[in-house]
Amino acid sequence: MPLVPVPKSTFVQKLKRFFMVDLLKGMAVTLGFNIGALTDKDSVAGKGIYTEQYPKVRPDVAPRFHGAPRLNMDPETHDTLCIACNLCALACPEDCIDVIPMDVEVIVAGKPRRKKVLDEFIFDTSRCMFCALCQEACPTYCLELTQDFELATYSRAGFVWNREMLEQGRETVKYES
Amino acid sequence: MLFALLAAPSFIDSLLLKFFSEPTVNYVIWPFIQIGLVVVITTGWVAYATYLERKISAFMQARLGPMRVGPWGLLQPIADGLKLLTKEDFIPENADRWIFFVAPYIAVVAAFIVLAVVPFGPDWAVITDVNIGVLFVLAVSSVGVLALILAGWSSNSKYALLGALRSSAQMVSYEVSMGLAIIGALMFARTLSLSGVVGAQASNSIWFLLYQPVGFMIFLVSGIAENNRAPFDLPEAESELVAGFHTEYSGFRWSLFFMAEYTAMVVVTAVATTLYLGGWYFPFVYRLTEAKGYHNVYVVISLLVFLAKAGLLLYLYFWLRWTLPRFRYDQLMDLGWKWMLPAALINIVITAIGVTVIQGLDNPSGMHTIKSLSAGLGLTASGKVIAIAFGIINLFLTAGVLSLINWRSRDFNLKKQRRQIRLVDLPKGKPAVMPASPGDVVSEARP
Amino acid sequence: MKDVRTMHQVEIATTKNALLDAPEMTLNMGPQHPSTHGVLRVVLKLDGETVIDLDCDVGYLHRGMEKIAENRTYTMIAPYWDRLDYIAAVSNGLVWVETVEQMIGLDVPRRAHYIRTILTELNRIASHLLWLGTHALDIGAVTILLWAFREREEILKIFERQFGARLTCHAWRIGGMPNDAYDDFASDVKRFVDNFPKRLDEYETVLSENRIWLSRTVGIGVISGEEAIAIGLSGPSLRGSGVAWDIRKARPYAAYADMDFDVPLGENGDTYDRYLVRMEEMRQSRRIVKQAIDNLPDGPVNAKVPKLIKPPVGDYYHSIEGPKGEIGCYLVSDGTQQPWRVRVRPPSFINLQALKQMSIGHLVADVVAIIGTLDIVLGEIDR
Structure with a gap:
């Protein structure tokens, strides 16, 4: 099965070649796109314009997207869900997570007990490769990679996120138009 | 108001005459x-034009x-110009x-000076x-x-050197065919003045x-090649020579090269319009010239017609650029x-024969082919038909002769370009199965 | 390399010797050059514009992947494998997880195999589209690049919805997949499959019969089948020379044993044949995706994976047919959680070896076209 129509050296083929039919066919396609850009609204199946006007129009990020990290909190008590188990730090191939626990005294069933809670959480987004292994390791669905994808900062230090940033979300400047 | 604006030249003329001698x-x-x-x-x-492109x-x-x-983005060219002006002029x-x-100044001057004629x-x-306008255009x-x-x-860069070598060979070889292509049109025009x-064309x-x-096609292709x-x-093949001859240029000097390139484009489209597409001429033009008082309207409409024709050719330039792959150096010389x-x-040759035939047929045969010789070769309807017939014969004849000349060339010989691929359904092999038991591995352990 | 005054030395030498007996010129193409596909440095020795000698210098993107892998657990290595050939991250990820799975004897569910097949084939199309765009760009047809990227974008959108990332997506986990297919997966893939042939026809209309394209690619970078085997070419570069070898057929992995598809073979082993082979491979990939999505089985997508992955002591080699050729992974385990040694068989690196043989005697412009047709990715060459 020949895939490319094999040119036969007939007189018609030679004439076609002299009058540059092969080039004109290609030019018809580009002209079609030029007209399509002005008239066609369908950019996926048709010939419309595919551009996303990014800062003006926010892109639709998939729900599973791995973006900026976040430490989720209990929606009722606003306590952190993190139990300082360190599994995320162990799962991280890049060693970019530091979980710093502290011991607190709690009264459980009338008896004082020591309990390990989260003190500080350091997440170095400059080294993170967003593989989401930490998210999968987290037993309490606390650490999550969100849909926020604008992670640029002005300094290297700005890439290192502490617990507050991870819980509240970073203040990002949203540029209009 | 519009009338006042269009009447402006004569008004300014009379105003100037008050201060200066005629x-x-x-x-x-x-x-x-x-x-x-x-x-x-x-x-x-x-x-x-950069914006349009x-x-x-x-x-x-x-x-x-x-x-x-x-x-x-309508202000983009201005923003670009400002940006380039403020950039470092790196040597x-x-x-x-x-x-x-x-070098950039030569480029710009050579491109702009053609606009004079x-x-x-x-x-x-x-x-x-100028009465040798066409020669002037080619020369400059x-x-x-x-x-x-x-x-x-001068850039002291190898990429720039290769680009310069390529451009010199290319421009010299295409100038020849460009100059020769014009001659056919000039036989009908009987003048070297572009206005002539x-x-x-207008009087005919x-x-x-x-x-x-054929002449138009050759002129256009050579024009594109020369630009x-x-x-x-x-010369600037960006995927091969980075930026060719202007690899080392930056800032305003670089933009001068770009300005020269686009001006040269405008010039070639303008000359092509003048020679082959009738210049500013448009149908019923003489209705306007006969009407008194509308002289400037006539000039302005002619200008717009000219711009429209040149604009169409410019679109062709863009269209070709964004469709076709690039030639290789030797193929370009071949072409x-x-x-x-x-x-x-x-x-x-064919045009000369055609013109001779038209002139020969004029009187003895009783056919009336030539109207006048005052402005170009003024042909009657039958003369025009013969000339157009010669043009079409020319197309096919050129095709024939060129295929004779190049019958060995790979570009033309379809047999040498005959290509196809086969589709085969290979037999399926043994799947890459898992080892039967976890320990069943290929060879003994190394460590 | 000599200093910046090399050019002047050429000039002096030219005037001393006879005019036509000019010495060769050394041209450094890369690492910063528009068409070396990253940071490849090619040292060309030119006679005029004809290449008389050529030397590739690689390593500008070396990250020590294989050494890193020795200090990570088996699960952790998977995302690194995406960074080898970042254009085909899904295929690269697959070779790692399949190697480990086969070493520890995991039985991956059928549904996971099918989804893996669909997504690696989509990745093959994406990789070939990027190749098409950049190859056409190298030869001067700029518009194809943007069209190809538009289609690739559709695939990347499916990747983003499925894996959560577009390029280096960390697609697979040992024993299956991190998530089942998302809700609209089948309809998204079907829509792409329906739209794609029309697009491919458009590209072919612009390029396949175009005389400039033909004269730029036919007879350029010819390599015969025997030479190709001797160098170790694989993938479309090998099949362009007419060697019938496809790991999807010869040693089927994932769900390829169930799929029905043809292997396109070139005849002359030149750039144009490789172009045709890749274009046809995209059509065949689409055919595979269509079959797989129509027969997608139900069921779980994950096998039962032990908490600690400790392959038995020994070594194992597994390879798959990546978009650029045979991606292989040779793994030596010492029975601990970390591999003792990992070696990648990089298709681009081995395909690049053919560059010298292919380019000598051609012009500079052809070297660019040949680099394009070999479809190299520097992330994988340098590792």
Whole structure:
């Protein structure tokens, strides 16, 4: 099965070649796109314009997207869900997570007990490769990679996120138009 | 109001005559006003040609193009110009400083000076009507190649050097066929003045494109090649030579090269329009000239017609650039010397025979083919039919002769380009199965 | 390399010797050059514009992947494998997880195999589209690049919805997949499959019969089948020379044993044949995706994976047919949680070896076309 129509050296083929039919066919396609850009609204199946006007129009990020990290909190008590188990730090191939626990005294069933809670959480987004292994390791669905994808900062230090940033979300400047 | 605006030249003329003598006004002040207008308008047109190219290429590629500066990015050329003006003028170490400085100016001057003889319209819309206008255009535009060679040589960069070598070979070889292609049209025009060529077409109410289809094609292809535009953009082939001859240029000097390139494009489209598409001439033009008091309306409409025709050719430039792949250096030379040059020569021969036949048929046979010889070769309807027939015969004859000349060439010989691939359904092998038990591995352990 | 005054030395030498007996010129193409596909440095020795000698200099993107892998657990290595050939991250990820799975004897569910097949084939199309765009761009047809990227974008959108990332997506986990297919997966893939042939026809209209394209590619970079085997070419570069070898057929992995598809073979082993082979491979990939999505089985997508992955002591080699050729992974385990040694068989690196043989005697412009047709990715060459 020949895939490319094999040119036969007939007189018609030679004439076609002299009058540059092969080039004109290609030019018809580009002209079609030029007209399509002005008239066609369908950019996926048709010939419309595919551009996303990014800062003006926010892109639709998939729900599973791995973006900026976040430490989720209990929606009722606003306590952190993190139990300082360190599994995320162990799962991280890049060693970019530091979980710093502290011991607190709690009264459980009338008896004082020591309990390990989260003190500080350091997440170095400059080294993170967003593989989401930490998210999968987290037993309490606390650490999550969100849909926020604008992670640029002005300094290297700005890439290192502490617990507050991870819980509240970073203040990002949203540029209009 | 509109009438006052269109009547302005005569009004300014009378105003100027109050201060200066008539020769001064006619030969000094008016030309300066014209030159100023042409330079300003052409620069604007060139700036917006870059915008148009970006927009058109974007549309062809399902993109939007410049959108951020001004509505629909309309201020983009101005922003670009400002950016380039403020950039550092970087000179590479060990560059030949003076030549490096001068080269962009040569490019710009060579490109702009041609505009002096281009008839944008009748009457005051042409700066000066030199009686050897066509020669002037060819001569000056070939100076442009100097700029590229000097720029490439002085940059002290190998990419720039290769670009300069390519451009010199390319421009020299395409100038030949470009000059020869014009001759056919000039046989019908009987003059070298560009205004005269337009006048010949106007008084015959025909475009020379109909008499000279081959000549037009050769002229256009050679023009594109001479402008270093795709698919002939070898001197700056960005995927091979980074940026060719202007690799080392930056800032304003770089933008001068770009300005020269786009101006040269505008010039070639303008000359092609003048020679083959009837210049500013449009149908029923004489209705307007006969009506009194509308002289300036007539000139302005002619100007717009000219711009529209040149604009269409400019669109062709963009269209070709964003569709076709680039030629290789040797293939370009092949095309120039083995295809364009013979075609141009055949075109001259056939056109000469055609003109002779038309002249020979005029009286003895009782056919009336020639109307007058005052403005070009004035043909009657039957004469036009014969000329157009010769044009079409020329197309096929050129095809035949070129295929004879190049019958060995791979570009033309379809048998040598016959290609196909096969589809085979290979037998399926043993799947890459899991080892039967976890310990069943290929060989003994190393450590 | 000599200093910046080399050019002047050329000039002096030219005037001393006879005019036509000019010495060769050394041209450094890369690492910063528009068409070396990253940071490849090619040292060309030119006679005029004809290449008389050529030397590749690689390593500008070396990250020590294989050494890193020795200090990570088996699960952790998977995302690194995406960074080898970042254009085909899904295929690269697959070779790692399949190697480990086969070493520890995991039985991956059928549904996971099918989804893996669909997504690696989509990745093959994406990789070939990027190759098409850049190859056409190298030869000067700029518009194809943007069209190809538009289609690739559709695939990347499916990747983003499925894996959560577009390029280096960390697609697979040992024993299956991190998530089942998302809700609209089948309809998204079907829509792409329906739209794609029309697009491919458009590209072919612009390029396949175009005389400039033909004269730029036919007879350029010819390599015969025997030479190709001797160098170790694989993938479309090998099949362009007419060697019938496809790991999807010869040693089927994932769900390829169930799929029905043909292997396109070139005849002359030149750039144009490789172009045709890749274009046809995209059509065949689409055919595979269509079959797989129509027969997608139900069921779980994950096998039962032990908490600690400790392959038995020994070594194992597994390879798959990546978009650029045979991606292989040779793994030596010492029975601990970390591999003792990992070696990648990089298709681009081995395909690049053919560059010298292919380019000598051609012009500079052809070297660019040949680099394009070999379809190299520097992330994988340098590792």
